[in-house]
Amino acid sequence: MGYDAIIIGGGLAGATVAKNLAERGNQVLVLEREERFRDRIRGEQMHPWGVSAARQLGVYEPLVAAGGNQTYHWTTWIGGQPAFNRDLRTTTHHGVGSFNIYHPAMQQELLSVAQNAGADVRRGITVHSVEPGHPPKVHVRDGGSQTCLEARIVIGADGRNSRVRSSAGFEIQRDPELLMIAGLLFDGVPAPDHATHHCVGGEGAALVAPLGRKRARIYYIYRLSDGIRGLSGERKLDEFLTCCRAAGVPAEWLADAVPAGPLGEFSGADRWVNSPAREGVALIGDAAAECDPSWGTGLSVTLLDVVRLTERLCSSSDWEQGIQGYASDHDFHYGRTHEVTQLLVELLWTTGQAADERRMRVLPFLLTAPQGVPDVLGLGPDSPLDEQAKRRLFGEAEAAHA
Numbered sequence: 349m350g351y352d353a354i355i356i357g358g359g360l361a362g363a364t365v366a367k368n369l370a371e372r373g374n375q376v377l378v379l380e381r382e383e384r385f386r387d388r389i390r391g392e393q394m395h396p397w398g399v400s401a402a403r404q405l406g407v408y409e410p411l412v413a414a415g416g417n418q419t420y421h422w423t424t425w426i427g428g429q430p431a432f433n434r435d436l437r438t439t440t441h442h443g444v445g446s447f448n449i450y451h452p453a454m455q456q457e458l459l460s461v462a463q464n465a466g467a468d469v470r471r472g473i474t475v476h477s478v479e480p481g482h483p484p485k486v487h488v489r490d491g492g493s494q495t496c497l498e499a500r501i502v503i504g505a506d507g508r509n510s511r512v513r514s515s516a517g518f519e520i521q522r523d524p525e526l527l528m529i530a531g532l533l534f535d536g537v538p539a540p541d542h543a544t545h546h547c548v549g550g551e552g553a554a555l556v557a558p559l560g561r562k563r564a565r566i567y568y569i570y571r572l573s574d575g576i577r578g579l580s581g582e583r584k585l586d587e588f589l590t591c592c593r594a595a596g597v598p599a600e601w602l603a604d605a606v607p608a609g610p611l612g613e614f615s616g617a618d619r620w621v622n623s624p625a626r627e628g629v630a631l632i633g634d635a636a637a638e639c640d641p642s643w644g645t646g647l648s649v650t651l652l653d654v655v656r657l658t659e660r661l662c663s664s665s666d667w668e669q670g671i672q673g674y675a676s677d678h679d680f681h682y683g684r685t686h687e688v689t690q691l692l693v694e695l696l697w698t699t700g701q702a703a704d705e706r707r708m709r710v711l712p713f714l715l716t717a718p719q720g721v722p723d724v725l726g727l728g729p730d731s732p733l734d735e736q737a738k739r740r741l742f743g744e745a746e747a748a749h750a
Contacts, residue, residue, distance in 0.1 A: 351377045351468075351499040352667075354486050356475050356512050358382075361633030361650045362505030363458035364407050368658045370466040377499070378462060379473045379488060381506075385452035387609035389531045391646040392451050392565050393544065393557050396442040397728040398648025401655050407458060408447075414457035416449035417560040421543035422725060424715045425596045432715035433543075439717045440726030446544050446644075448557045448565070450533075477515040478502055480627030482668070501667050502629045503657070508619075510635035518621045518631065526693065527616030529569045529642050530579035530588055533609035537564040537601050546715075549595035553696075555644070556597060563608065564601075568592050569616070569642045571697060580613045616640040618686055625675035628668060632657060637682045643689045643724050652681050652729070684729040688722040691741060709743040 353369055355362045358380030370376045394402060399418075402408040412418065422445075424432040436445040463469045476494070479485040484502040488495050504512025513520070537556070539545055545556040552570035559565065568591045570576050579588050588611055589602055619638040624631035633650040656677035660670040695710065714721065721741040722731040731737070 351375045353501050353503055354379065354497055354499040355503045355505055356486065357505035357507060358459045358469065359455050359505065359507065360458060360647060361654060363462040364405055364654045365503060365505065365632065365657060366462035366467040367465045368405060368654065369661065370462065372662055376467040378467050378469045379475055380459065380469065380471045381474055383472045385455040387452055387533055389610065389612040390451040391641060392448055393644045394447040394647045395644065395725050395728060396436050396440045396444045396446060397730065398651050399444045399447045400442045401648065401651035405651060405654055407461065410457050410461050411449055411454060414449065414453045415560065416447055417541055417558055418445060418447050419542055419544050420445035422446065423543040423545050425545060425547040428596050428598050432712065434716050436726060448544065448559050450559050475511050478512045478629060480516050480629045482628060484628035501671060504629065504631040504635045505633050507634045508638050510631065512629065513621065513631055513635050516629045518624065520619050520621060522619045523617040525572055525615060525617050527569055527640065527642050527697065528572060528613055529567055529616055530611065530613035531565055531567040532588060532607055532611040533565050534605040535563050535608045536604040536606045537562055539564050539601050547596040552591060552595050554592045554595035554597050556601065566592060566597065568595060578613065580611060582611065585611055614641055616642045620682065622679060623675045624678055625671040630657065630671040630674060636678055639685065640689055645685050645689065645724060645728060648728060649682055649685055653678055681729040684731065684733060687733060688724050688728065688731050691722050691738060692724060695742060706743050710741065
């Protein structure tokens with residue numbers, strides 16, 4: 349059987365693009381390595397601009413049905429008390445809040461949606477390599493046999509350690525190491541479900557993302573220079589909880605919390621590919637750009653990738669030209685998101701008295717109703733990034749609300 353698209357990876361990126369291409373009558377094959385999706389500390393939050401993309405792509409309702417939790421507020425806690433509350437419905441033109449969902453449930457639901465749309469889904473398949481070309485080729489192992497498959501295009505949606513990316517010869521760029529983020533799924537956390545909770549302490553910061561029914565993913569973010577020697581594995585649980593308390597996570601939220609998955613951590617350094625398309629092969633999601641998970645932009649950038657790639661492929665019969673156009677689109681929206689997060693790293697994680705005083709001036713505005721400044725939560729790549737906006741972000745010009 350001849351395929352229009354072979355998609356490697358059946359997660360958020362791969363399943364969503366498979367659904368949208370199959371619905372338009374294309375012959376789509378999805379190759380997914382895992383027989384069963386497991387909890388592996390992956391992104392679980394969409395910012396409002398990601399929620400809008402999910403709605404545009406027709407996957408928002410399935411994600412709600414799979415147990416997703418639609419929040420409306422972003423609450424910042426300092427010293428264990430709520431200090432700032434931002435209503436995301438009224439402070440962004442998207443008119444929605446952020447959205448949290450257990451990652452394995454999201455993967456399973458969307459892969460089923462893709463299959464129901466007509467995509468051919470095969471699980472337990474190992475991709476050995478990908479050859480760019482006309483047509484591109486995919487070499488796979490299925491049990492004891494090896495097969496070579498061809499399609500008009502191959503889409504690499506196989507995540508942070510993408511085999512497609514490496515075997516197809518894409519060059520990776522990387523930011524310097526600065527931040528680390530550790531995460532763990534808990535049951536028994538009575539954090540209010542209507543908000544995502546940002547907790548700020550003297551050294552690090554924590555994020556509590558409620559998933560509903562007292563289940564929450566809790567993250568702790570710290571500088572590599574803070575002296576912490578890794579927060580991964582069961583033996584680090586007590587240290588992780590101590591760090592979360594120090595960051596201001598309310599004590600009562602942790603009192604009866606029971607770990608419901610592994611404790612793991614990731615580097616906060618972005619890794620990305622410039623122009624992620626060549627000779628019939630396109631990269632999307634984490635395969636194209638691994639966003640610093642400290643800022644929670646990964647799922648939202650991924651969905652924008654799918655929007656742009658689907659639009660390009662469905663508006664032209666020349667799919668090579670389509671994926672090249674997508675690559676330019678990706679470089680733009682990922683590049684702007686990256687610039688926003690780098691500015692926020694400088695604002696929020698720089699040490700010293702001057703940096704502390706600057707944060708005191710800026711945070712009340714930034715955390716409640718930011719206007720005219722780079723805004724990772726509400727606007728992402730649509731943020732203003734001219735010099736005036738940057739000066740406002742750092743408290744060097746009159747704030748837009750003043």
